[in-house]
Amino acid sequence: MTHAAIDRATVADRALTEDLGTAPGPSVPDPVFGAADRLRGTVVGAVLTIVAVITRFWGLTSPTDNGTPVFDEKHYVPQAWQVLTGGELLEDNPAYGLVVHPPVGKWMLALGEWMFGYGPMGWRFMSAVCGVVIVLAVYLVVRRMSRSTLVGAIAGVFALCDGVLFVQSRMGMLDIFQAVFAVLAFTALIADRDQMRARMHRVWEQGRIGDSPFGPRLGFRWYRFAAGVMLGLACGVKWSGAYFVVFFTLLSIGFDIANRRAYHVRRPWVGVLRRDLVPSGFSLAVMPFVMYVASFAPWFASETSVYRYSVGEAVGTGGPFSWVPSAIRSFWYYESGILEFHAGLTNAAGNHHPWESKPWAWPMSLRPMLYAIDYGPDQCGGSDCVRAQMLIGTPALWWLALPMVVWGLWRLVSRRDWRWAAVLVAYAAGIVPWFAEIDRQMYFFYATAIAPFLVMGLALACGDILRAAPRGASSERRVLAVLIVSIYVAVVIANMIWLWPILTGEPITNTEWGRQIWLPSWS
Template identity: 45%
Template sequence: MRATDTLRGWIVTAVLAVIAALTRFMGLGALSDKGTPLFDEKHYVPQAWQMLHNHAMEFNPGYGLVVHPPLGKQLIALSEAVLGYNPWGWRVSSAIAGVICVILIVRIGRRLSGSTYVGALAGTLLICDGMFTVVSRTGLLDVFLIMFVLAALLCLLLDRDQMEDRMWATLRAGTTFTSEFGPRWGFRWWRFTAGVFLGLTMAVKWSGLYFVAVFGVLSVMWDVALRRRYHVSRPWVGTLRRDTFPAIASLALLPVGLYIASWWGWLRAENAVYRHAGISDAWWSTFVPRSLQSLWYYHQQMFDFHSSLTNSHGYHHPWESKPWQWIASIRPLLYYYESGVEPTNGPHSCEPEGCVQAVLLLGTSLIWWVGIIMLLWALYRVITRHDPRYVVVLCGYLAAWIPWLLNWDRQMYFFYASSLLPFICLGLALMLSELDGWVPETPSPEAQPWRHKWAAWGQSVLLGRVIVCVFMGLVIANYVWILPILYGVPISPDLWRLQHWLPTW
């Protein structure tokens, strides 16, 4: 089923984009650490500025090491080039990416479910999450990763629907069954575009590689399901023979090629880190350009860095967390803290201690806590109903979460979980849309009177819709409550303590 309310869909998208822009850009440049960037902005913001003056690459750090691909920092550099080296320049690119993420998730929710309502719920939930607010208001890399992941997913959904249209066209033309493998579908521009975005995802952070693998398999499985649904005699073999190689080309080879191309600044530099290191004299070295040999050596050093950044090697941080804590936003991350700050809302508001000013990377609790229920519901729907909508939700969630479980000893932080969030919001939107139409069933005549009264009341007020409205209202209230510690607004020490609902916060 596809949504047909095109105008309403774009109006909803535009309204939520405006709200997202207001909440991303409001006071965006107001906070700094005594004029310097916050938290890990101290790495990426200066590196982005260096890229503006060093042919799109960071300065050689000598004995240091730059441990992430260049694209995310190049995107930060775009706003620095326009606005300068200041808090606005550091963060405007991230804020724009945050608005784009909201637009994308609305369109994905609508495309996935055939309902503008689901898209609106997903977009509202994403706007109202505390983690997403912080990552889209700071000069870090994660919001760009989310943006490209969502863009790739939307393109794959568009490709899926386009192939459905092409299959239907072959059925009407009577050519579906001319081969036991089913029809050929021609070049698939949407899948090609998805491959472009997946390549950009890897060029922001290596964790994008897992989305390449999962989304590639998901796309091929959609092809198999489509051929089976149209009763092609040999759907699996048909997919292998006619779809698999084009899928590998678009969703594997293309992303890898774009990832390598994202290092163009490093490849053309002569003084970049490890630019002339790792040259081999083995027989195969005559076939591999020296620049690519050095790039491979550089990646080995990056991999060694990430592999050795473990607790067992002595790396500890007071705000680190583990993947099993991310599921419920149990252990947030403190980006900035200053006590004894002058109040901005009256001379006596924080006496006698002075105000507290802090930025805490904290998910909106209701979204993350109810998100656990959503995951269980999604598993139930996939196992019992084979619901393809929840397959997408679970695949995206697992691509963002499972890889971190493979190296649980690594030093990790809550912002690594930011790419989980879009799939939590999509799953919640789907679950809430199902709950919206629920009403209590009419009991049998022999049932107790209170059950009849309950059913009659629930049916009269559309109980499911009431629950959805109450939940969304509580989410918004929860978000407003934590806004001061997302924006770094000076608050009293008492209010700061009240913001901490759990001992681990």
């Protein structure tokens, strides 16, 4: 009897035993992907998006430094304007000597400046748009992972109320762009997982799982391809996007192995090697590299871009790589200069900053950043007061980061909960690699990329609490679970409201300013 015939018989036996009410044969996952209440889910998503638009765009033009950019906006906002006005989509390289970040983030800023001019709205418009997109994407992906509109809504509320995502959505800096592309790549990978499960389930129902010991070919995977494009754009904002390329590629391969094992493919690991590894590598490793190089197309096309014609000047014309086209060799020289710049930006080399922080301080937002501050009676109608803007993670969220990680690891080990594997891998991609270069000068705004995955994990934890007391449980247990989650969500919202003045730069009294500084490390 062939394997295909055996599998078809297994399917028939499973259907028969289910009809008889006896134990079925080999089990496979239920083909349930996402929450079923589409109408309610759409309404909830629309409400979250509207609130995100209001909060991200309200008072977006403040604060400024006497009408000029604040903090690191002073670097990227003028560069974006030069991208827009220079005629070649390039910064004014002769003025800066070396541009140390790829161009995608500055193109995003330039788009806002093209629409609204060289002013605060122009500087920050695209950041605010990306902040709204992050809120919606967090809601949608958690709703899909948890199969619950309620848990997705909790994640959306947390994304709305996180101080890091909020402030970075209102600044003309680069990190919010990297965060949005990382979140979109993650969302695409989760959608790809569900789509591949659906395809595998269809093969199972058709009785074709045993046609090959390696399992079926699953066809072209547009979601995974889209994830690769998003990862390439993340790298095109900052090099640290490469960390997400590595971690998300491993996550996708893990999903593929689990998928083939769940449907009883006889050789799942070899099946992944033969069926999935090369396409995964192309979509999630090669495509980001192609996208990154493509983002430098204006550099290759320009006659005046920095280091464009280094061969023959800074780079010799001979040597073992003389066969490589001069444009590629010049590009390599340019990229190696950027690497040298970042490698030299270390504490050992004397690069210190009063608001510097190391990655061990990021999970609990122990060392936030002061972006802008102004004192004086003119700030609030004649009385002494302060107008300050700080990048600070909402304590009700960030102070639970380590418990969230511990809980997620427990769920992963004890329950094999794939949702926690996904969130923890994404969270690790944004923080773990930074421990490898601890002497480097670092700042808390580097943690922008982990903020979406922090709120996802906390929302999943709330979902776990609610699932621990399902509808069939005792009323007291159910009420307690709902009460715990409701109180926590209310605390998060209240914490955001409390921090609002120092997240937006609203004028407050000196006494109120002192109350906002909860820890000595915040000042």
